[in-house]
Amino acid sequence: xxxxxxxxxxxxxTEQEDSLLVRFVRLxxxxxWDCLAEVSGLNRTGKSCRLRWVNYLHxxxxxxxMTPEEEHLVxxxxxxxxxxxxxxxxxxxxxxxxxxxxxxxxxxRRKAQERKTSASPSSSSSSSSSSSSSCSxxxxxxxxxxxxxxxxxxxxxxxxxxxxxxxxxxxxxxxCGLAGPPLPCPMWEDCSESLWKVDDEFKMATVLxxxxxxxxxxxxxx
DNA sequence: AACGCTGCCAACCGCGGGTGT
DNA sequence: AACACCCGCGGTTGGCAGCGT
Numbered sequence: 001x002x003x004x005x006x007x008x009x010x011x012x013x014t015e016q017e018d019s020l021l022v023r024f025v026r027l028x029x030x031x032x033w034d035c036l037a038e039v040s041g042l043n044r045t046g047k048s049c050r051l052r053w054v055n056y057l058h059x060x061x062x063x064x065x066m067t068p069e070e071e072h073l074v075x076x077x078x079x080x081x082x083x084x085x086x087x088x089x090x091x092x093x094x095x096x097x098x099x100x101x102x103x104x105x106x107x108x109r110r111k112a113q114e115r116k117t118s119a120s121p122s123s124s125s126s127s128s129s130s131s132s133s134s135c136s137x138x139x140x141x142x143x144x145x146x147x148x149x150x151x152x153x154x155x156x157x158x159x160x161x162x163x164x165x166x167x168x169x170x171x172x173x174x175x176c177g178l179a180g181p182p183l184p185c186p187m188w189e190d191c192s193e194s195l196w197k198v199d200d201e202f203k204m205a206t207v208l209x210x211x212x213x214x215x216x217x218x219x220x221x222x
Numbered sequence: 223a224a225c226g227c228t229g230c231c232a233a234c235c236g237c238g239g240g241t242g243t
Numbered sequence: 244a245a246c247a248c249c250c251g252c253g254g255t256t257g258g259c260a261g262c263g264t
Contacts, residue, residue, distance in 0.1 A: 012232070012258090034249070050250075051233065086252055097252070102231060 009043040013052050017042055021049055022057055055098045062094030066103055074100055 013021075024040040030053065034046030042049065055061075066074070070092055077088045085097035085104075092100065 010234070032249080045234095046249080047235090047251095048233080054251090055232075083253065098232080101253075106229060106231090 008045055008048075010048070013056075017044070018052070018057060021052060025049075025053055025057075051098075055096045060094055061096065066095075066107075070095065071107070074104060078104060 009017075020040055020042055021044075024036050028036055028039075030050075032046075033050040037044050037046040037049045040049075044052075073092060074088060077091055081087055083101075085101045089095055089097040089100050
């Protein structure tokens with residue numbers, strides 16, 4: 001049953017995998033990632049599943065560019081804490097450590113250097129070259145692209161699809177706390193708590209009709 | 223129009239800490 | 244107390260898109 005290590009999938013996640021992961025995380029909560037990975041049938045490591053969820057699929061995430069306020073916060077907190085990305089991320093709701101880390105590498109490091117250099121005398125021309133990119137957050141979040149006949153869904157579409165699938169299978173997004181507050185809700189805790197205790201039974205119980213989970217008419221180039 | 227460069231982002235890897243047995 | 248397992252963190256890499264030459 002359990003795929004061998006060398007059979008584990010790596011690389012970019014497909015929309016199908018995303019929807020499957022979302023489904024199982026909503027069923028069992030954000031814990032026991034390796035078990036979840038195995039039970040879900042995703043040929044992914046628990047680590048990979050967790051990373052995908054935390055950095056991309058979590059409903060609380062804000063997809064898009066940093067606001068100037070966030071930029072300042074990151075700059076200040078990094079000055080205070082250094083590369084404690086997860087710690088910094090906790091101060092920026094909706095942002096992940098990975099996102100902040102990437103952002104820092106590209107934007108802030110340069111800015112910090114600018115600050116340092118501009119801190120020394122010379123022209124006090126503001127470092128207002130911030131956010132010069134023309135790419136809008138909305139566009140970044142939407143990101144619907146066609147490539148070689150394979151449709152790439154935006155997050156909005158994914159969540160819409162999942163919500164639709166749930167309504168069909170008797171589960172609404174709201175009931176699962178999807179539409180509103182983030183996942184770690186009491187209902188989840190209770191639910192997953194008991195579920196995680198069972199093991200084999202649990203596995204059997206979770207062999208869901210995968211067809212129900214799948215977003216209709218999804219094709220892969222693989 | 224083609225090519226190369228740079229920026230951005232998603233994902234992987236290794237390691238350390240925490241927790242349960 | 245020791246061990247094993249799992250989770251989370253930080254660093255790094257690879258691929259893609261946009262831009263400039």
